[in-house]
Amino acid sequence: MRVYLEGVGLCGPGLDGWEASLPVLAGAQDYIQAPIRVPVSTLLPPNERRRAVQTVKIALAVGTEAFAGSGRDPAETASVFASSGGDGETIDDIMKVLASANRELSPTRFHNSVHNAPAGYWGIANGARAPSSSLSCHDGSFSAGFLEAAVQAVTEQCAVVLIAYDVGYPAPLSLVRPIGAAFGVALVLSPEFLDSAFACLEWRLDPESAASVMAAPGLEALRKNIPAARCLPLLAVLARQAAAEVTLDYLDDLALTLDVTPLTVGLA
Amino acid sequence: MMKPLAMRNFSLVTSLGAGRAASIAALRAGATGLAPCRFDFLPFFTHTGEVPGLDGDPLTGTLAGFDCRNNRLALMALEQDGFLDSVAAARSRYGASRIGVFAGTSTSGLLQTEQAYRNRDAATGNLPQNFDYDRTHNTYSVARFVRSVCGLSGPAFVVSTACAATAKVYASAARFIAAGICDAAIVGGADTLCATTLQGFFSLGVMAEEPCRPYDANRRGISIGEAAGFSLLERSGAADDADTIFFCGAGESADAYHMSSPHPEGEGARLAMDRALAAAGLEPADIDYINLHGTATLVGDSAEDHAVFSLFGDATPCSSTKGFAGHTLGASGAVEAAFCALAIQHGFMPGSPHTREIDSDLRSQYVCQGRPARIDVALSNSFGFGGSNCSLLFRRAA
Numbered sequence: 001m002r003v004y005l006e007g008v009g010l011c012g013p014g015l016d017g018w019e020a021s022l023p024v025l026a027g028a029q030d031y032i033q034a035p036i037r038v039p040v041s042t043l044l045p046p047n048e049r050r051r052a053v054q055t056v057k058i059a060l061a062v063g064t065e066a067f068a069g070s071g072r073d074p075a076e077t078a079s080v081f082a083s084s085g086g087d088g089e090t091i092d093d094i095m096k097v098l099a100s101a102n103r104e105l106s107p108t109r110f111h112n113s114v115h116n117a118p119a120g121y122w123g124i125a126n127g128a129r130a131p132s133s134s135l136s137c138h139d140g141s142f143s144a145g146f147l148e149a150a151v152q153a154v155t156e157q158c159a160v161v162l163i164a165y166d167v168g169y170p171a172p173l174s175l176v177r178p179i180g181a182a183f184g185v186a187l188v189l190s191p192e193f194l195d196s197a198f199a200c201l202e203w204r205l206d207p208e209s210a211a212s213v214m215a216a217p218g219l220e221a222l223r224k225n226i227p228a229a230r231c232l233p234l235l236a237v238l239a240r241q242a243a244a245e246v247t248l249d250y251l252d253d254l255a256l257t258l259d260v261t262p263l264t265v266g267l268a
Numbered sequence: 269m270m271k272p273l274a275m276r277n278f279s280l281v282t283s284l285g286a287g288r289a290a291s292i293a294a295l296r297a298g299a300t301g302l303a304p305c306r307f308d309f310l311p312f313f314t315h316t317g318e319v320p321g322l323d324g325d326p327l328t329g330t331l332a333g334f335d336c337r338n339n340r341l342a343l344m345a346l347e348q349d350g351f352l353d354s355v356a357a358a359r360s361r362y363g364a365s366r367i368g369v370f371a372g373t374s375t376s377g378l379l380q381t382e383q384a385y386r387n388r389d390a391a392t393g394n395l396p397q398n399f400d401y402d403r404t405h406n407t408y409s410v411a412r413f414v415r416s417v418c419g420l421s422g423p424a425f426v427v428s429t430a431c432a433a434t435a436k437v438y439a440s441a442a443r444f445i446a447a448g449i450c451d452a453a454i455v456g457g458a459d460t461l462c463a464t465t466l467q468g469f470f471s472l473g474v475m476a477e478e479p480c481r482p483y484d485a486n487r488r489g490i491s492i493g494e495a496a497g498f499s500l501l502e503r504s505g506a507a508d509d510a511d512t513i514f515f516c517g518a519g520e521s522a523d524a525y526h527m528s529s530p531h532p533e534g535e536g537a538r539l540a541m542d543r544a545l546a547a548a549g550l551e552p553a554d555i556d557y558i559n560l561h562g563t564a565t566l567v568g569d570s571a572e573d574h575a576v577f578s579l580f581g582d583a584t585p586c587s588s589t590k591g592f593a594g595h596t597l598g599a600s601g602a603v604e605a606a607f608c609a610l611a612i613q614h615g616f617m618p619g620s621p622h623t624r625e626i627d628s629d630l631r632s633q634y635v636c637q638g639r640p641a642r643i644d645v646a647l648s649n650s651f652g653f654g655g656s657n658c659s660l661l662f663r664r665a666a
Contacts, residue, residue, distance in 0.1 A: 085407060086428075095385040098464065103310075107472045116652070120522075133436055173381070
């Protein structure tokens with residue numbers, strides 16, 4: 001099946017946005033590990049902005065960046081959010097409170113604990129009433145989100161934004177579920193070719209192939225340690241603007257293979 | 269327009285009982301599964317819809333690593349009504365890789381983590397050695413569990429959109445089948461009682477002490493329940509008969525309004541119902557019964573009533589079944605899809621236990637007392653935190 005890519009957003013450790021990260025992803029520049037810097041979104045009313053947790057901030061940042069060049073209106077675009085486990089700090093805080101003598105939860109903590117909290121804030125921030133879903137598939141969450149978004153784009157004949165992100169848990173959960181760092185990525189996908197499209201993605205479920213890896217050790221570490229960063233081999237191919245086939249982790253017995261054709265080269 | 273999918277089989281477990289027969293008997297009798305909460309030592313009083321038999325029967329063998337309340341309840345539902353046999357038949361018909369698993373949950377096996385935090389090592393603060401995060405707490409757990417129990421190798425994921433989760437999986441499955449990625453799909457999921465949701469809804473001030481009273485003038489909030497339910501969806505075909513229920517439309521929307529409160533005029537809810545009708549090619553007048561989200565909160569019931577009345581006026585009978593088994597949160601979509609299918613098959617419109625005096629501000633045609641009725645098409649509403657809305661349509665074989 002085929003979808004067209006109209007925009008990308010990226011935010012990770014040492015990866016300050018899609019445009020800025022292109023040389024590193026293409027292998028023209030060394031990857032230098034640095035703490036994640038999440039741009040502050042002005043889309044939310046101050047009250048909601050204050051209460052927003054890190055997953056929300058990352059989702060808003062990458063989603064907004066992905067729409068910037070797409071010419072699409074986020075209010076009218078269906079959305080799919082994907083994350084292995086939502087906001088780690090919120091879950092840890094709730095678990096600690098519930099294990100303590102005073103079990104009173106903060107209502108804000110509680111609503112931020114739901115897996116679809118970033119989707120809710122995204123809707124409020126953009127006035128988006130289009131269909132929106134929030135998925136988890138453990139380490140395969142990015143691919144699961146891509147599948148849902150791509151299938152929806154084709155069957156409903158509508159553009160869909162995929163927003164995938166993960167943040168780590170504090171200890172003690174981090175010891176049983178280590179997540180390397182916070183990371184977010186967004187793709188605007190369309191079922192039809194428009195001038196704003198810069199790549200064609202022909203994809204299939206693939207029970208045979210192993211996942212592609214990153215050449216740079218620092219980026220490969222991100223790929224292995226952060227579920228949302230399992231998308232990095234796709235971003236690397238896009239950054240190189242070369243036609244290539246790339247395989248991403250999905251389930252233990254099923255991978256996602258994408259045949260990427262850059263369109264800017266063809267148009268230039 | 270959506271191509272209707274046959275619900276080749278479906279099963280459910282709630283506090284009303286295990287399986288379809290127990291469920292329709294309880295709906296007919298106006299019974300309730302709600303009882304004073306004895307689930308945990310909570311600093312407040314409430315009623316819950318607890319499923320008996322989940323405490324003493326751990327998962328064993330190859331499933332041992334999945335052991336948690338949520339997966340135990342999921343297995344209980346898979347084992348009802350010959351559901352696993354239907355899945356096995358579909359597997360031999362289509363192949364294991366052609367059947368998708370699209371499951372929903374809100375809190376997955378979070379109870380396991382709550383218990384693990386209470387049993388941390390005093391010196392290191394570490395969680396107990398036997399705690400299996402990946403197969404219990406992680407949000408994907410229930411889909412991975414179902415895929416494993418059923419021996420399937422097709423696409424799978426969990427949808428976690430709070431109380432709309434197990435409704436939205438129907439929409440996902442329909443798209444995957446329409447795209448030709450799957451020939452059949454298991455949809456549904458489970459949500460089980462845990463301190464996070466009990467204490468969380470209490471903190472929001474929306475928990476009733478008494479059994480919940482949807483649409484009542486004196487409604488005081490929700491009663492939380494636990495449940496699991498699954499359907500096997502396939503394309504319509506030779507196996508259809510007069511009893512086959514068809515899933516014929518889904519409508520999804522977002523409120524874009526508030527994280528834990530619905531839009532007061534129910535605009536997101538109306539949009540979801542509108543989109544479901546459009547997907548099914550139906551008009552409001554075609555709908556014989558609406559199973560409301562109706563959680564018995566002041567603002568929730570009022571917002572939904574606005575939305576329903578704006579589309580249907582007072583012409584279409586509707587009821588919330590939350591008084592039977594409570595608000596089963598992430599499982600409510602699957603449970604109420606099953607209730608709609610049972611209502612169509614058995615010609616019975618469920619009432620609303622505990623609702624005594626309908627709020628005069630609510631204008632839809634609310635059904636307090638269950639009654640026999642021919643139902644050809646039923647609409648089911650599920651709305652969740654974050655303004656996630658989903659409406660599903662079910663109809664009998666034409």
